[in-house]
Amino acid sequence: MNQKLIRYILIVCAVSGLVSAYLRANSFISDYKRYVEVCSDGIAYVPKDAKFVKCNGIVRKILRFEQAVVLEVDPCKCPKCCEGECYVIVNSEPSPESQSGPVQNSPSPADTNFRERSDLDVYVLWISC
Amino acid sequence: MNVIDIPTRKISEFFKRRIVQLIARFALGGVFVYASIEKIASPRRFVNIIINYHILPEKLAIYLGFLLPWLELILGIFLIVGIFVRGSSMALSFMLVVFLAAIVIKSLNGTLSTCGCFSMSQTGSDHGLTFYIARDVFLLSLGLLIFFNQKKIILSRN
Numbered sequence: 001m002n003q004k005l006i007r008y009i010l011i012v013c014a015v016s017g018l019v020s021a022y023l024r025a026n027s028f029i030s031d032y033k034r035y036v037e038v039c040s041d042g043i044a045y046v047p048k049d050a051k052f053v054k055c056n057g058i059v060r061k062i063l064r065f066e067q068a069v070v071l072e073v074d075p076c077k078c079p080k081c082c083e084g085e086c087y088v089i090v091n092s093e094p095s096p097e098s099q100s101g102p103v104q105n106s107p108s109p110a111d112t113n114f115r116e117r118s119d120l121d122v123y124v125l126w127i128s129c
Numbered sequence: 130m131n132v133i134d135i136p137t138r139k140i141s142e143f144f145k146r147r148i149v150q151l152i153a154r155f156a157l158g159g160v161f162v163y164a165s166i167e168k169i170a171s172p173r174r175f176v177n178i179i180i181n182y183h184i185l186p187e188k189l190a191i192y193l194g195f196l197l198p199w200l201e202l203i204l205g206i207f208l209i210v211g212i213f214v215r216g217s218s219m220a221l222s223f224m225l226v227v228f229l230a231a232i233v234i235k236s237l238n239g240t241l242s243t244c245g246c247f248s249m250s251q252t253g254s255d256h257g258l259t260f261y262i263a264r265d266v267f268l269l270s271l272g273l274l275i276f277f278n279q280k281k282i283i284l285s286r287n
Contacts, residue, residue: 007212014203018196024172025195029188057187058177 035059038088038125039078046090046125053127055079055088060127065092068122081129088127091120145278154218157271158208161201161221164247168198178245182235200224208275215279222272229265232258 031052038044039055052059055078063085076082143149168175176194180187201224207217232244236258244261 006210010203010206010210010212014199014206017199017203021172021195021199022192025192028173028176028195029191032187032191057180059173060177 032059038090038127043089043091043122045120046092046123048092048095053125055127055129060129063126063128065090065095066124066126068124078127078129084128085126086129087124090123090125092123092125094119094121144274150275150278153271153275154208154211154214157218157221157268157275158205160268161205162209165198165201165205167248168194168245169202172198175245178243182231183238184231184234197224215276218272218275218279222269222276225265225269225272229262229269232261232265236261 032054035052035054036044036046036050037054037057038046044053046053046062048065050062052061054060066087068089076086078086078088080086172195175198176191179185179190179194182190185193200220204217204221207213208221228244228246235244244256246261246264
């Protein structure tokens with residue numbers, strides 16, 4: 001094959017690869033701004049349907065929510081990592097099975113500030129590390 | 130003629146040999162192509178590793194995390210195929226100097242657990258600073274060898 005043709009094909013592939021990487025970076029940045037920082041001071045609110053959070057600026061995948069229990073030793077608390085996962089304490093909506101009896105403090109439709117609500121539960125959030 | 134001139138000239142001629150140039154190009158290009166594949170496959174992890182260096186602002190780190198692996202792949206392929214050889218070897222040498230500086234800075238901060246050079250695993254690595262420096266200096270010497278000994282190819286118009 002003509003050497004010039006190979007050169008042109010490679011250049012076109014290179015440019016399209018770089019452009020696609022740039023576009024993916026742009027979409028990642030818009031997602032990145034939405035991720036909740038969970039490793040700062042205080043307890044962050046994380047919605048149950050969230051897929052990723054930030055821990056010290058680093059994007060981590062959410063593995064699971066667990067009901068908060070008193071942990072005497074916390075070797076796996078972020079940033080310490082245990083076999084690819086660590087935990088942080090977060091607030092989130094109570095799961096349906098954990099609610100007993102009539103729901104108290106039922107939020108009004110206008111109540112959009114979840115952090116201010118008193119009906120949030122405390123969870124142990126396991127994230128990848 | 131100075132006595133030292135003879136081995137120096139011999140070494141210089143050795144490095145200018147086509148086969149030596151070819152081996153150096155394939156070695157350096159191959160290393161960068163290999164290093165880029167996992168980063169392109171999982172850019173989020175690579176972005177995390179760059180952010181973890183705490184050298185660049187987050188936005189710049191994200192752009193770099195997505196674009197750098199493609200640059201490594203492209204420049205590596207250019208070296209292997211033999212187009213833009215001087216430019217590619219210069220760019221890769223510059224990148225190696227930057228990588229070297231980043232690794233040294235992170236190591237001085239005492240937080241060098243993984244360099245993110247080849248594997249995206251964020252668990253601790255067995256390799257120490259000396260290994261990373263030796264590897265990067267070796268690759269840098271390959272890049273400079275290619276750059277300074279590559280004959281300029283002049284395409285005949287006939």
